[in-house]
Amino acid sequence: MPRGKFISKSEILDLLSAINPDSNISVYIQLENLIRFGIASGTLAPNDQLPPARDLADRLGINMNTVSKAYRDLVVMGLLTTKRGLGVFIKEGVVEQCREVSRKTVLRHFFEASAEAKISGFSADELRVILERIYANEVYPYGAIPSSIIPDVQ
Amino acid sequence: MPRGKFISKSEILDLLSAINPDSNISVYIQLENLIRFGIASGTLAPNDQLPPARDLADRLGINMNTVSKAYRDLVVMGLLTTKRGLGVFIKEGVVEQCREVSRKTVLRHFFEASAEAKISGFSADELRVILERIYANEVYPYGAIPSSIIPDVQ
Numbered sequence: 001m002p003r004g005k006f007i008s009k010s011e012i013l014d015l016l017s018a019i020n021p022d023s024n025i026s027v028y029i030q031l032e033n034l035i036r037f038g039i040a041s042g043t044l045a046p047n048d049q050l051p052p053a054r055d056l057a058d059r060l061g062i063n064m065n066t067v068s069k070a071y072r073d074l075v076v077m078g079l080l081t082t083k084r085g086l087g088v089f090i091k092e093g094v095v096e097q098c099r100e101v102s103r104k105t106v107l108r109h110f111f112e113a114s115a116e117a118k119i120s121g122f123s124a125d126e127l128r129v130i131l132e133r134i135y136a137n138e139v140y141p142y143g144a145i146p147s148s149i150i151p152d153v154q
Numbered sequence: 155m156p157r158g159k160f161i162s163k164s165e166i167l168d169l170l171s172a173i174n175p176d177s178n179i180s181v182y183i184q185l186e187n188l189i190r191f192g193i194a195s196g197t198l199a200p201n202d203q204l205p206p207a208r209d210l211a212d213r214l215g216i217n218m219n220t221v222s223k224a225y226r227d228l229v230v231m232g233l234l235t236t237k238r239g240l241g242v243f244i245k246e247g248v249v250e251q252c253r254e255v256s257r258k259t260v261l262r263h264f265f266e267a268s269a270e271a272k273i274s275g276f277s278a279d280e281l282r283v284i285l286e287r288i289y290a291n292e293v294y295p296y297g298a299i300p301s302s303i304i305p306d307v308q
Binding site for chain 1: 191253
């Protein structure tokens with residue numbers, strides 16, 4: 001099906017492999033976020049097919065029910081659609097909605113984290129340096145923090 | 155008791171009033187964070203007395219058990235101490251530990267939020283502007299976001 005930007009199945013698997021079972025954010029929430037942020041940024045596009053829950057679960061070393069729950073939630077929210085016998089696809093016409101929801105979720109999270117840093121004594125400069133490094137490197141929000149970005153924090 | 159920086163009971167109440175029952179972060183976690191960040195930044199100091207759980211619960215309009223749970227957790231973690239018949243106090247010798255734990259918690263949170271913003275399509279400049287505004291204004295991490303900081307996000 002037509003789309004502006006091609007992404008292979010293996011690239012989608014790579015994108016979704018950025019989840020971290022050891023994070024304090026539930027794995028199904030991480031998956032939902034990665035799919036929503038991927039659509040918002042254009043990395044994922046309408047009509048892209050998601051990997052079968054079993055394949056993704058095997059690749060990530062997590063329970064298949066966790067993947068199914070994330071997919072089911074996103075179907076209920078209207079972002080994904082199931083085509084019987086074919087699999088799970090990103091629905092058409094959801095980009096604007098994803099951008100809007102991601103914007104709110106992400107900015108709320110960024111505000112909270114920056115304000116926590118401020119009241120616990122960090123300077124604006126310290127945060128600016130970390131921000132620069134995050135934009136200069138490849139990052140996975142839920143994974144280990146590379147020591148080139150923040151030393152001594154995992 | 156001696157301390158470098160005096161803080162009145164009403165100021166402590168003000169600090170802890172920054173919790174937001176509508177946040178998606180549990181109220182007892184917000185309270186624990188505010189106390190830990192307060193100690194890390196020097197706003198709260200060893201031997202400061204915390205408000206009785208009932209007073210704080212009344213002021214915040216929350217259940218007394220929630221406040222008691224936060225106090226109890228922090229006693230178990232060794233940050234607070236109970237003096238029988240007197241109340242709950244910040245323990246001596248905990249500043250370093252609070253700084254260390256806060257640093258990890260806060261930087262992990264900041265990394266996650268910034269990386270989420272990056273992969274969902276925000277530019278580094280957009281985040282830098284928000285960061286500047288957060289440092290130029292009084293902020294409460296778990297409260298509503300002032301529209302002067304981020305318009306249209308609550």
